[in-house]
Amino acid sequence: MMVKTSSTTKSKPKPPKSIETTIDWEVRPGGMLVQKRVVGSDSDPDISPIINIKVSHDSYHHHISIPSHSTFGDLKKMLARETKLEAKDQRLLFRGKEKGDDECLDMAGVKDMSKVILLEDPASKERKLLDKSKNRAQLQAYDAVAKVRAEVDKLADKVVALETSAKNGIKIVDKDVEVLTELLMKELLKLDGIEAEGEAKAQRRIEVRRVQGFVDTLDNLKLMKSTKTHVDKRVLPAASVTTKWETFDSGVGSLNAPNHVQTSTKITKEWEQFE
DSSP, X not given: OOOOOOOOOOOOOOOOOOOOOOOOEEEOTTSOEEEOOOTTOOSOTTTSOEEEEEEEETTXXXXXXXXXXXXXXXXXXXXXXXXXXXXXXXXXXXXXXXXXXXXXXXXXXXXXXXXXXXXXXXXXXXXXXXXXXXXXXXXHHHHXXXXXXXXXXXXXXXXXXHHHHHHTTOOOOHHHHHHHHHHHHHHHHHHHTOOOOTHHHHHXXXXXXXXXXXXXXXXXXXXXXXXXXXXXXXXXXXXXXXXXXXXXXXXXXSSSOOOOOOOOOOOOOOOOOOO
């Protein structure tokens, strides 16, 4: 009896196919042609190592982790989030020299734990000081207008009380009206001396019109009082008039017309002779 045995044939492994890779090249600021590297790529840590940079800004220190081949412009964007200082207002100095936004960190010699100095652009600092000065002046104007408003509120109550008394027929004292008018005019002068812009200027204008309105009210009260006094002086008490007539011989003054007196004229013709 014959037994047939089957043998299994193992296939030989095929040689691996060649992997084609495409290399991108870039020219660094120094003129060197190098392989282009992708920022933030985690596929090959050796290509873009992360470095820690100590950035000094005034009395503050910021520790920034950033890929070594990033630019100083990229560093400015990260510092903008940390310092609230816009990238365009930043100046970065490394080894005593200011660096441009397009310069790469590694090409400039920045390594792990290197120190970079952050300065604020002088134009930006001057602009901020000017804005701060304007804001301070604005706040001072607000406070000055608010103080005047508080004083005018007190005087307004007195003006309303006088106006109410006049409407109810109660006699108003001239001195009270004059004193209130003088106090309101002083507050008006205070408002005129306040230098304000924007919203503070609008608030000052509103308060000026308010004070002028109270002064007009007091002037009207004085005018009403003056007119009433003038009318009262024109009213005289009723008096009986008795007419007595005196009779003269000529008839003048009598109730009856005088009789007509006829006069006769005698004409004589007597001539005087002269020698």
